Amino acid sequence: MKKKDNKYQQDLFGFDPKEKDLKIKEINRGIYKKIALKKKQEKKIDLEREKINLEQDKINDEKWFPEIVKEVKIYLSWGNNTDFKFNNIDDYYERIEQSYSHEIITKLDTRIYNFQWRLPLINEISEDMEEKDFASSGYGHLSLGVSDYENMLEHCEDLFNPKKDLHQFFPFNVKIKKGKKKPYWLDNLELEDYYFNDQKISARREKNIITFEWHIPEDFESIEIDDYEFFERIKYSTM
Numbered sequence: 001m002k003k004k005d006n007k008y009q010q011d012l013f014g015f016d017p018k019e020k021d022l023k024i025k026e027i028n029r030g031i032y033k034k035i036a037l038k039k040k041q042e043k044k045i046d047l048e049r050e051k052i053n054l055e056q057d058k059i060n061d062e063k064w065f066p067e068i069v070k071e072v073k074i075y076l077s078w079g080n081n082t083d084f085k086f087n088n089i090d091d092y093y094e095r096i097e098q099s100y101s102h103e104i105i106t107k108l109d110t111r112i113y114n115f116q117w118r119l120p121l122i123n124e125i126s127e128d129m130e131e132k133d134f135a136s137s138g139y140g141h142l143s144l145g146v147s148d149y150e151n152m153l154e155h156c157e158d159l160f161n162p163k164k165d166l167h168q169f170f171p172f173n174v175k176i177k178k179g180k181k182k183p184y185w186l187d188n189l190e191l192e193d194y195y196f197n198d199q200k201i202s203a204r205r206e207k208n209i210i211t212f213e214w215h216i217p218e219d220f221e222s223i224e225i226d227d228y229e230f231f232e233r234i235k236y237s238t239m
Contacts, residue, residue, distance in 0.1 A: 065142075068142050068143050068146060069142065071146050072122070072142055072145070072146060075121070075122040075146070075149060076122065076123065078121055078122075078207045078208055079121040079123065079208075085098070085099075085118070086099075086120065086124055087124075088124055089120060089124055089125050089234075089238055091124075092120050092124060092234065093231065093234065093235060096227055096230055096231050096234065097227055099117060099118045099119075099230070100115065100116060100117040100118065100225070100227070100230065101115075101116050102114065102115040102116070102223070102225060104216070104222070104223070110215055111215070111216050111218070111220075112213055112214065112215055112216070113212075113213065113214040113216050113223050114211070114212075114213055115211070115212040115213075115214075115225075116209060116210070116211050116212075117156070117209070117210040117212075117230065118208060118209055119152070119153065119156055119208040119209070119210065119234075120152070120208070120234065120238070121208055122145065122146075122149045125145075125148065125149055125152065125238050126145040126148070126149070148238070151237060152234070152237040152238055153205065153208070155233060155236070155237040156210060156233050156234070156237065157203070157205050157210060159171065159229065159230075159233055160203035160210060160212045161203060162195050162196040162199075162201050162203075163195050166196065166201075166203075167189045167190065167191070167194050167195060167196065168189065168190050169229050170189045171225060171226050171227075171229040171230060172223050172224065172225060172226065173223070173224040173225070173226055174186060174220055174222075174223055174224075175220070175221045175222045175223070175224070176219055176220065176221060177218075177219050177220070177221045178221075180219035181219070183217070183219075185198075199214065199215070199217075200214070200215035201213070201214050201215075
């Protein structure tokens with residue numbers, strides 16, 4: 001009966017079980033070849049696209065290179081090697097207390113706290129800029145350096161903006177006159193609805209110098225600086 005079944009199967013499909021296994025293997029080999037061919041074609045397409053993208057990037061680099069060089073030269077004009085107060089960014093970190101100055105001045109019976117912070121020059125952050133970067137092939141390096149430098153400037157400016165970070169990362173320690181009460185807001189600077197609206201404050205940046213002025217209340221005896229926040233700003237924005 002078993003032999004009859006095998007004969008019937010062979011007559012019906014045209015091959016016995018062994019031939020069927022061989023046929024399946026042959027079909028699978030064909031499928032694998034098609035898959036391999038498809039992957040090869042996809043890889044070729046990817047390489048062609050990459051080549052086109054590289055060529056387009058090169059065209060864009062050459063197109064925008066004069067603009068980025070112009071920006072770099074502006075930043076470089078803020079200082080040069082003979083004017084360096086800091087040798088590099090690590091030197092800046094170590095001597096950050098020398099990067100700022102502050103004083104309380106009196107004008108027309110109004111006491112004004114004046115603070116100036118000298119931010120790093122682009123040379124001190126991107127000290128590896130070389131002459132080869134001022135060729136179109138150096139566009140990527142220059143544009144990245146400019147972007148990082150501008151981000152650092154903005155990040156440090158935000159610290160003194162009353163509507164941004166000043167009320168959350170207040171970098172000053174205030175001493176109140178004897179017998180006077182500390183204002184509520186001074187202990188609650190993190191309040192989101194407090195933006196120094198009742199204080200006369202101005203902050204501006206000229207080149208790499210930030211100037212912060214505050215018409216301080218009469219009850220304030222003195223103001224000290226917590227330079228840890230300055231260190232964190234510079235380090236975080238230049239990493």
